[in-house]
Structure formats: C-alpha cells, structure tokens
Amino acid sequence: SMLDICVLPGDGIGPEVTDEAVRVLDWFVAKRGVQLRMTRHLFGAASWAAQGTTMPEATWDAIMRADALLFGAVGSLDQTHIPPEERRKGALLRMRKALDVFANVRPVRAWAPLAESSPFKARTVAGADLVFVRELTAGVYFGTPRGIETQADGTRRGVNTHTYTEAEIARAARFAFELARTRRNHVTSVDKANVMEAGRLWRDVVTEVHRADFADVTLEHMLADNCALQLGRTPTRFDVIVTDNLFGDLLSDCAGAINGSLGMLPSAALSAPGPDGRRRALYEPIHGSAPDIAGKGIANPLGAILSAALLLRWTAGRPEEADRLENAVEAALAAGARTADIALPGEAVLGTRAMADAVLAALDAT
Amino acid sequence: SMLDICVLPGDGIGPEVTDEAVRVLDWFVAKRGVQLRMTRHLFGAASWAAQGTTMPEATWDAIMRADALLFGAVGSLDQTHIPPEERRKGALLRMRKALDVFANVRPVRAWAPLAESSPFKARTVAGADLVFVRELTAGVYFGTPRGIETQADGTRRGVNTHTYTEAEIARAARFAFELARTRRNHVTSVDKANVMEAGRLWRDVVTEVHRADFADVTLEHMLADNCALQLGRTPTRFDVIVTDNLFGDLLSDCAGAINGSLGMLPSAALSAPGPDGRRRALYEPIHGSAPDIAGKGIANPLGAILSAALLLRWTAGRPEEADRLENAVEAALAAGARTADIALPGEAVLGTRAMADAVLAALDAT
Ligand SMILES: CC(C)[C@H](C(=O)O)[C@@H](O)C(=O)O
Numbered sequence: 133s134m135l136d137i138c139v140l141p142g143d144g145i146g147p148e149v150t151d152e153a154v155r156v157l158d159w160f161v162a163k164r165g166v167q168l169r170m171t172r173h174l175f176g177a178a179s180w181a182a183q184g185t186t187m188p189e190a191t192w193d194a195i196m197r198a199d200a201l202l203f204g205a206v207g208s209l210d211q212t213h214i215p216p217e218e219r220r221k222g223a224l225l226r227m228r229k230a231l232d233v234f235a236n237v238r239p240v241r242a243w244a245p246l247a248e249s250s251p252f253k254a255r256t257v258a259g260a261d262l263v264f265v266r267e268l269t270a271g272v273y274f275g276t277p278r279g280i281e282t283q284a285d286g287t288r289r290g291v292n293t294h295t296y297t298e299a300e301i302a303r304a305a306r307f308a309f310e311l312a313r314t315r316r317n318h319v320t321s322v323d324k325a326n327v328m329e330a331g332r333l334w335r336d337v338v339t340e341v342h343r344a345d346f347a348d349v350t351l352e353h354m355l356a357d358n359c360a361l362q363l364g365r366t367p368t369r370f371d372v373i374v375t376d377n378l379f380g381d382l383l384s385d386c387a388g389a390i391n392g393s394l395g396m397l398p399s400a401a402l403s404a405p406g407p408d409g410r411r412r413a414l415y416e417p418i419h420g421s422a423p424d425i426a427g428k429g430i431a432n433p434l435g436a437i438l439s440a441a442l443l444l445r446w447t448a449g450r451p452e453e454a455d456r457l458e459n460a461v462e463a464a465l466a467a468g469a470r471t472a473d474i475a476l477p478g479e480a481v482l483g484t485r486a487m488a489d490a491v492l493a494a495l496d497a498t
Numbered sequence: 499s500m501l502d503i504c505v506l507p508g509d510g511i512g513p514e515v516t517d518e519a520v521r522v523l524d525w526f527v528a529k530r531g532v533q534l535r536m537t538r539h540l541f542g543a544a545s546w547a548a549q550g551t552t553m554p555e556a557t558w559d560a561i562m563r564a565d566a567l568l569f570g571a572v573g574s575l576d577q578t579h580i581p582p583e584e585r586r587k588g589a590l591l592r593m594r595k596a597l598d599v600f601a602n603v604r605p606v607r608a609w610a611p612l613a614e615s616s617p618f619k620a621r622t623v624a625g626a627d628l629v630f631v632r633e634l635t636a637g638v639y640f641g642t643p644r645g646i647e648t649q650a651d652g653t654r655r656g657v658n659t660h661t662y663t664e665a666e667i668a669r670a671a672r673f674a675f676e677l678a679r680t681r682r683n684h685v686t687s688v689d690k691a692n693v694m695e696a697g698r699l700w701r702d703v704v705t706e707v708h709r710a711d712f713a714d715v716t717l718e719h720m721l722a723d724n725c726a727l728q729l730g731r732t733p734t735r736f737d738v739i740v741t742d743n744l745f746g747d748l749l750s751d752c753a754g755a756i757n758g759s760l761g762m763l764p765s766a767a768l769s770a771p772g773p774d775g776r777r778r779a780l781y782e783p784i785h786g787s788a789p790d791i792a793g794k795g796i797a798n799p800l801g802a803i804l805s806a807a808l809l810l811r812w813t814a815g816r817p818e819e820a821d822r823l824e825n826a827v828e829a830a831l832a833a834g835a836r837t838a839d840i841a842l843p844g845e846a847v848l849g850t851r852a853m854a855d856a857v858l859a860a861l862d863a864t
C-alpha cells in the first residue's frame with residue numbers, strides 16, 4: 133500500500149541534501165516498485181520567512197499524519213532571533229516526543245574506499261560495522277525538575293534531572309536485542325552504573341530482559357567512559373550498542389570519527405509498532421544544518437541518502453532495496469566519488485548533486 | 499620544606515606501578531634535592547585482608563593530613579563481597595569530596611615514538627598536546643535527589659540529579675584559564691547548553707569569568723557531542739578543555755585512544771590553594787586496577803610515573819623537574835622501551851620494573 137512520506141527539507145544544507153535523497157527514493161519508486169508518496173512541507177527558516185512561524189500548523193498536522201518523516205536539517209541563521217541551536221533542539225525534541233520515537237538507530241560503518249581519508253589507521257577500523265540504539269525520548273533531555281534557579285545568596289544554580297523508568301529501559305533493550313538477531317547477535321549495553329543509580333537500574337533491567345527473552349543473544353555491559361575509549365581503540369569489537377539518550381549522543385559522535393566526517397552518517401528514530409504493525413519514523417542525516425556551507429551545493433548528500441536507505445528498510449519493509457542502495461553508495465565511493473568533507477588533499481571533489489548522480493549511476497548498473 | 503606524601507598503592511596493579519613511581523621520585527629526592535617524605539598506607543583489598551576494612555582509620559587520617567596523595571588503584575577482586583567497581587567508586591568519590599579537589603587535570607599528548615602503535619594515523623595525532631580540566635566534585639556524581647524508587651504501579655524508576663552552582667563553575671573556569679596562560683592560551687569550554695539548563699549556566703558563567711579576568715585567553719564553546727567527534731578528527735586543535743564531571747569522564751577516555759592505551763595517562767586532582775598557598779592534591783594513573791594482569795609484573799608504570807611528574811609540577815613546585823621526567827619518559831620510549839599495552843605485534847616487551855629502569859637510565863643521562 134502507498135506510504136505517505138512527509139518531507140521536511142528545513143534550512144541550512146537541509147534542502148540541498150534532502151532533494152538528493154528524494155531523487156534517489158524516486159528511483160526506487162520508478163524502478164523497484166516501492167510505493168511512496170512524498171510531500172514537501174514548509175519548516176524552519178523557510179516557513180518563518182513565508183509565514184512568521186518555524187512550525188506552521190499544516191506542517192505539524194502532516195508530521196502527525198505521515199507514515200514517516202524525511203527530515204533535512206534545521207538551525208540555520210535567519211530572521212527569527214531565536215538562536216539556531218535553540219531552534220534545532222526545539223523542533224527535534226518536540227517531534228521525537230510527539231511521535232514517541234524512542235529507538236534512535238545510528239549505524240556506523242567504516243567504508244572501505246574511505247580508508248585513506250579516515251583519521252584512523254586502516255588496521256583499526258577496517259570492517260567496523262556497528263549500530264547504536266540510542267534511547268531518544270527520556271533521560272536528562274526530558275527530565276524534570278530542570279532550570280536555572282537563584283539561591284538564597286543571590287547566585288545561580290543550574291539543575292537537570294536524569295531519569296529512566298523500567299518500561300523506558302525495557303523497550304530500548306528489547307529493540308536492541310531484536311536488532312542484534314538480524315546482525316551478529318551481540319549487544320553491548322552502556323551505562324555509568326558505578327556512579328549513577330539510574331545507570332544501575334538500566335543495567336538491571338537490560339539484564340532481566342535478556343534473561344527472560346533473549347538468552348540466545350550475547351550481552352555485555354560496559355561503562356560509558358570505557359566505551360568511549362574502545363570506540364577509538366577497537367571499533368570492530370562492537371555490533372549493537374544500546375545506551376541512554378545523553379551517552380548515545382556523545383558516543384555516536386565519537387564513533388562518527390571513524391570516517392572522518394559526520395556527512396556519512398544516517399539515522400532513524402522509530403516508535404513502537406502501532407495497531408497496523410508499522411512504526412512511526414523520523415529519518416535524518418546526523419550532520420545538522422552547517423550554515424557555513426549552505427546554499428553552495430557542496431554538502432555531502434550521503435548521510436541523507438543513507439537515511440533514505442533506512443526508510444526503505446524500516447518503513448517500506450524492503451530490506452533488499454536498502455541493501456541495494458547501501459551497495460550503490462559503496463560502489464560510488466569505490467569509483468572515487470568524493471565530496472569535500474571526505475576528500476584527501478588534491479583529490480577531485482564533487483558537488484552535492486554530482487555525488488547523488490554517482491549513486492544513481494551505480495543503482496542503474498545493478 | 500619537607501612535603502608529606504601519603505602513598506596508597508591500593509590493589510590490582512596499583513602496588514606494582516606505585517612502587518615504580520616511588521622509585522622515580524626517590525631519584526629526584528636523591529639527585530635533584532626535591533624534599534619529599536613518602537609514607538605507604540594500607541588501603542583497599544590489602545587492608546581488608548589485614549584489618550577487615552578497606553579504609554582503616556589511620557589511613558584516612560594520613561590522607562587528610564598529607565600534602566599530597568600518590569594513589570595506585572583500587573577495585574581488584576578480594577574477599578570483601580563488595581563489587582570491585584563499587585569499591586573503586588566509593589574510595590575515589592569519598593577522597594575527592596573530602597579533599598575538595600575540584601580540578602581534575604588530565605594531560606593527553608601523542609607521544610611521537612608511539613606513532614606506530616596508535617590506532618590513529620600519524621597525520622591525525624602528531625603533535626597533539628591537550629589537557630582536560632574536569633570538574634570533579636559536583637554534577638551528576640554528587641547531585642541529590644538520587645536513587646531507585648518504586649512507582650505507584652509497582653515498577654521502578656531511577657533518578658539522578660545533575661546540578662552546578664555558579665561558584666562551582668567559576669572556580670573550574672578560573673583554573674582552566676590560568677592553566678591556559680602557562681600553555682598556548684586557548685580554552686575550549688564543553689557543555690550541552692542546547693539541551694541542559696545546567697549547561698546553559700555553565701556556558702554563561704565561563705563567559706563571565708572570561709570577560710572579567712581572562713580576556714587575553716582565547717575562549718571557544720563547544721557542544722559535548724561535537725567535542726567527542728573533534729577529539730577523533732583533529733585532536734591537535736585543542737589546548738585546554740574545561741568541562742563538567744561526567745563529560746570530562748567520557749571525553750578524556752575518548753582522547754585516551756590517541757596512544758591506544760590508558761596506561762600512558764596520568765592525572766592530578768587539585769583543590770583551591772590553602773592559607774599556605776598550597777593545593778591539596780591526589781595523583782593517580784587513570785588506568786584503574788586491571789585485575790586480569792595484576793601481580794604479573796607486566797603493567798605499564800608510565801601512567802603512575804607521569805602522575806609523579808605532575809606531583810613535581812603541582813605539589814613540589816618544581817616544573818623544570820617535571821619536564822625532566824616527562825622528557826625521560828619520551829627518551830625511554832624513543833629508545834624502544836615498550837610494555838605489552840603499547841607494543842606492536844613482534845616488538846620486544848618490557849615488564850613493569852624494566853620500563854621504570856629505562857626511565858631511570860634516561861634520567862641518569864640528563
Ligand atoms: C540538536 C540536538 C538537540 C541533538 C541532540 O542532542 O539529540 C543532536 O545533537 C542529535 O544528536 O540529534
């Protein structure tokens with residue numbers, strides 16, 4: 133059946149890279165019978181200019197109605213007088229919470245053709261292929277009480293609350309174990325159980341879920357600081373990493389260094405399956421709005437294109453087409469296609485559109 | 499005047515590496531007129547076996563009285579039935595709080611002779627020389643309310659509180675700016691001000707301290723997730739990084755990957771100067787107790803020895819001797835001295851004692 137995809141190009145480099153992801157998805161609609169109807173909606177700086185709000189009501193309705201969102205970026209400079217970081221946070225956190233997309237899937241792999249441009253030695257990262265399941269709708273991002281208060285002596289104090297319920301931990305754990313069964317059957321659960329009670333509960337609940345229903349999957353626990361180290365030393369030792377909202381934010385960027393650029397990284401944020409068995413989903417390249425290079429046609433579209441691959445896998449239910457797209461990206465890279473962020477000094481550099489053309493050419497060749 | 503150094507070898511590899519750090523400090527006492535009186539005290543598993551407590555009262559008195567502590571490690575397997583991680587945390591957090599050592603100095607540099615064994619390409623890390631100032635006595639490590647509670651429906655909920663006062667932030671910032679003035683005059687302040695109010699206060703207070711008293715130092719603000727990425731991409735861009743307790747824990751391990759082993763990393767935890775102008779200080783290699791290799795004489799003593807160098811700099815007030823020791827470590831490495839953790843496959847490997855001998859030989863040659 134036809135899937136309704138709400139496309140939110142947003143601002144900064146969002147529109148440029150989203151255009152290419154849509155063009156790639158159009159290929160799958162035309163050539164592989166994937167049934168998507170993609171509709172663009174105003175959002176962010178563009179909608180501020182046109183309508184005086186960064187989130188028009190019609191857009192919010194479309195977000196809530198759609199089978200999935202294809203999100204570009206938000207947070208560029210504009211006339212809203214709201215700092216870009218605030219707007220990015222505001223939009224993302226509101227959507228994450230409203231759609232209850234608790235499972236943030238962030239795959240990271242060492243692309244073999246990029247071995248030269250990686251900051252790491254080839255022997256460190258060759259073959260690395262891991263995926264974060266970052267809990268996305270709880271923890272310190274949403275906990276209360278929070279705020280900046282004035283103390284009795286007139287000085288300020290900042291407070292945030294980090295909190296997890298058993299249910300919030302259990303559903304993230306369950307998601308990670310199920311994902312591991314489709315991969316190499318190994319889960320690393322990451323916390324600071326030695327210092328934080330919420331981390332001790334995290335560890336206990338993950339262990340209980342494992343014992344009850346996933347004894348066939350290998351589970352290890354790791355402290356978050358040690359995980360940061362191991363991601364740099366031996367990223368190849370990981371398969372699925374499940375962790376909380378804040379640790380997931382830092383550690384996935386840590387792992388992002390593997391290819392030297394966030395430009396390669398896609399993400400999917402998924403809810404629990406609804407009555408129709410389908411998950412709400414928000415697909416988004418990790419890189420953000422990058423206002424410094426916006427509008428120049430030089431941004432790397434692969435994060436957005438690989439997010440489209442995740443859409444094929446998780447929303448369209450066509451894993452073989454997702455594989456096809458990921459293989460086409462690898463083929464384009466192997467043929468030497470490079471945007472500026474992943475090129476070595478002296479290497480020929482493609483613009484945003486030309487990089488997507490290289491992926492489409494590789495798709496045509498399959 | 500004679501300084502009173504309380505030596506706490508602890509357990510695991512603590513005693514082995516601490517012995518070598520003491521031997522190196524003895525060299526400075528004998529040859530360079532550094533005035534230290536080092537006294538060993540029972541602590542951890544060893545004191546449990548002898549006295550039925552991991553922290554004998556006499557040891558605690560010595561800790562509170564000493565000019566500085568030279569700490570090995572704690573958290574090995576023993577008969578206490580307290581999990582090792584619990585004991586390590588218990589001992590460390592109690593000492594940090596009681597001594598009010600709020601400034602955790604964690605230098606990280608790419609040792610040129612280790613370029614081959616680093617997980618990173620030489621072009622990424624060559625010349626990297628940065629230092630973390632991690633706030634060590636506040637934040638989520640100590641915030642209340644905390645704990646695991648049972649909710650109305652009978653399920654559990656874990657809670658921790660992340661909190662910083664203006665005064666706690668200001669003294670960490672001040673320390674970082676002063677340290678930067680002795681280095682390359684650049685401070686990166688790291689937070690998640692886009693998501694956490696406590697991070698927004700962090701950013702505001704660091705900015706205020708900078709404006710008021712350190713306008714000669716360059717200050718930049720960076721989000722913690724971006725910092726995790728940049729430590730992997732371009733560690734050479736950093737000089738002093740000031741951040742909170744939890745981010746400092748993760749990010750310094752992130753940077754620890756630069757040499758491929760935590761075994762190279764020293765630390766100092768320092769209080770505000772007392773009436774005599776001297777800071778309380780806790781010196782400690784970052785590696786921990788490593789029970790799997792304890793007692794075998796193969797642990798890397800350089801983290802402990804470089805912690806002794808920090809003692810020469812910060813407690814003994816002899817920066818030129820600290821430099822001498824760090825140069826001797828570099829000379830030993832350049833001459834090919836390697837413990838197992840930093841050796842390439844096929845390279846000759848030294849034990850703990852022999853590695854310290856190589857450093858002492860290099861000292862004798864100065
Ligand atoms: C923009 C910000 C709120 C967001 C986060 O911290 O979750 C971003 O860093 C991310 O990782 O998606």
Ligand SMILES: CC(C)[C@H](C(=O)O)[C@@H](O)C(=O)O
Pocket residue numbers: 326327357586587590591747
């Ligand atoms: C053992 C643990 C409590 C400690 C911390 O988290 O501070 C350790 O990881 C460190 O970095 O010194």
